[in-house]
Amino acid sequence: MALIELQEINKTFGTKDKKVNVLENLNFHVEEGEMVAITGKSGAGKTTLLNIIAAIDYPDSGKYLFDGEEVVIKNTAQGIKFRKDRIGLIVQHFALINDFKVYDNVELGLWETDIKGAKRKERVMEVLESLGIAELKDKYPNVLSGGEKQRVAIGRAIVNNHRLLLADEPTGSLDSDTEKGILEILKDLNRKGMTIVMVTHDADVANTCDRNVVLDKH
Numbered sequence: 001m002a003l004i005e006l007q008e009i010n011k012t013f014g015t016k017d018k019k020v021n022v023l024e025n026l027n028f029h030v031e032e033g034e035m036v037a038i039t040g041k042s043g044a045g046k047t048t049l050l051n052i053i054a055a056i057d058y059p060d061s062g063k064y065l066f067d068g069e070e071v072v073i074k075n076t077a078q079g080i081k082f083r084k085d086r087i088g089l090i091v092q093h094f095a096l097i098n099d100f101k102v103y104d105n106v107e108l109g110l111w112e113t114d115i116k117g118a119k120r121k122e123r124v125m126e127v128l129e130s131l132g133i134a135e136l137k138d139k140y141p142n143v144l145s146g147g148e149k150q151r152v153a154i155g156r157a158i159v160n161n162h163r164l165l166l167a168d169e170p171t172g173s174l175d176s177d178t179e180k181g182i183l184e185i186l187k188d189l190n191r192k193g194m195t196i197v198m199v200t201h202d203a204d205v206a207n208t209c210d211r212n213v214v215l216d217k218h
């Protein structure tokens with residue numbers, strides 16, 4: 001059974017007189033354990049698609065099934081609840097909190113979960129170590145390099161060990177060595193069982209995935 005199944009999804013933005021059809025009758029599925037790339041021009045709707053999967057945004061029509069169950073989200077609180085134990089998200093351009101240290105940025109990924117106290121600290125440190133950024137734990141994001149920031153964003157997205165990781169351009173604007181390092185981290189998570197959907201502009205990165213889905217309406 002597919003982990004994600006989107007059927008005939010439509011999504012428009014704008015007012016009644018000035019509508020933009022971003023996703024039109026889109027069918028999309030991801031099997032458990034897959035690593036799928038989404039490519040397509042700027043404005044093609046890649047982030048919109050991830051937002052719908054993450055229940056940050058909602059389709060105008062169509063059906064969304066997660067692990068065989070229909071997802072019907074009516075407000076932000078329901079979206080948070082749905083996401084919390086299922087989906088980790090690496091958003092475009094990192095979105096780290098600059099007033100929070102590296103440790104606290106990663107710990108944010110455990111916000112409102114049942115992982116508390118010593119177990120929480122252990123989990124955050126384990127993730128920081130697996131990403132090779134444990135020694136940066138007391139630094140603030142503004143002193144980090146792009147690759148280091150990206151690893152902090154990955155840490156925040158995987159600390160709760162979700163089944164599904166959505167990554168919006170996780171290797172965007174990195175040099176090729178750093179890009180390879182980040183890709184290797186994601187591949188390793190995938191080998192350990194995490195399903196990954198990754199938006200990328202880079203054909204080489206997309207080619208390393210199990211499948212590449214191109215959004216090309218525009």
Ligand SMILES: Nc1ncnc2c1ncn2[C@@H]1O[C@H](COP(=O)(O)OP(=O)(O)OP(=O)(O)O)[C@@H](O)[C@H]1O
Nearest residue numbers: 013014020022040041042043044045046047048049
């Ligand atoms: N909240 C919104 N309100 C109005 N229009 C929006 C909104 N979000 C996205 N759009 C429009 O929808 C289209 C698709 O946007 P989206 O961010 O999904 O593109 P993208 O494929 O991720 O592009 P990029 O590669 O530049 O990140 C764009 O034309 C964008 O301007």
Ligand SMILES: [Mg+2]
Nearest residue numbers: 046047092168
């Ligand atoms: Mg985008």
